[in-house]
Amino acid sequence: RKEVEQDPGPFNVPEGATVAFNCTYSNSASQSFFWYRQDCRKEPKLLMSVYSSGNEDGRFTAQLNRASQYISLLIRDSKLSDSATYLCVVNMNTGNQFYFGTGTSLTVIP
């Protein structure tokens, strides 16, 4: 079983739509959680850290559910510029290793 699993998509949504991605992780000892955005042929860039209370940054909301071992990312009012691959990342402090999902592809359509 993979440490981190994401639905690869693709998700094709119209501009202005709300879209949500889920990510599940297998190790209950996981400590830190992040969402990254990766554009085609570019490096991943940090979108949000995910805190246990949930957090919001403009149109983006991230939530953590430790009991069910998943994290989510909600994007409201989608823009064309949101088109990218979204990576779920989980860190277990022991050994400070990071585990990456394979990413969810989002295309926002005019």
Add this chain to the structure above:
Amino acid sequence: DGGITQSPKYLFRKEGQNVTLSCEQNLNHDAMYWYRQDPGQGLRLIYYSQIVNDFQKGDIAEGYSVSREKKESFPLTVTSAQKNPTAFYLCASTGQPNQPQHFGDGTRLSIL
């Protein structure tokens, strides 16, 4: 500006040749990582280092080697033993526990 610098951006390797990818950071981070990404796939860990003069193998270390002689630098050598080296290589670093990784802008390696 603080950040991670990878060079070169593009690299071509001949058969039987070793090549070295550079990664330098001025973020004062202790931990540094090397990942490989193949088209349409996720990141796979090659090597990582938590502290100077120490490093550990990741999931796909065969055919690669690293060194960590300075805190700022974590070069990756792709040896001739790596039979399928064509990929996008990403270097990352992180500071305190629970903090996210910062990435360099990557090196694309191809076979001539």
